[in-house]
Amino acid sequence: MAQIEIYTTSTCRYCHAAKRLLTQKGASFAETDVGRNPDKKTEMIQRANGRRTVPQIFIKGEHVGGYDDLSALERAGKLDNLLA
Template sequence: MLRLLTITMALFAVAAGELSKTKEDKTLKDLEDKIVNDIITHKVMVYSKTYCPWSKRLKVILANYEIDDMKIVELDRSNQTEEMQEILKKYSGRTTVPQLFISGKFVGGHDETKAIEEKGELRPMLEKAHALFTNRVPVPDNGA
């Protein structure tokens, strides 16, 4: 009887562990889906940390442009910072911040963005993504 109880408890523990793992996997999958959706949906997507000097510098660079659709996620304000950084690694190859995506493509961090800007390539990249207010398609005025 004691042996049966021990086996039953062991099976229950294994089952509970598997359920917990499944729930954790689902949560991570949901988080990854959210990150991917943000990267694809927003013309300019930035992953940053509020205290990071490189993140601050990247945001200063981007502030020089009238960006129409930009989302900034401050990873240090999340309770899933490490998980988010591991997910981002799949799409950028790195866990460090800042990370800049334009039109769903990883551009780089501060240093890469600064180099692109210094070569005069950042504005054209943002224009090609239709990410600037200045190159929005005008809406015809129907006299309304």
């Protein structure tokens, strides 16, 4: 399975949806809560090309985007290949 990193906050419904989708796919991920670790938010913004919202998702070190982007990959049938 691919290495997955996700930046989240505990109150973000899109973060919960992204984690649920990844879990349904059987994918494990490393989660960083930027609400609890504000110093990590700067890291997230830099890695996500200036995007400030959560979630921000990285698969195999590549920025995928947020939940809408992850969901679009799933609808297009491309997520499974990315996770392999």
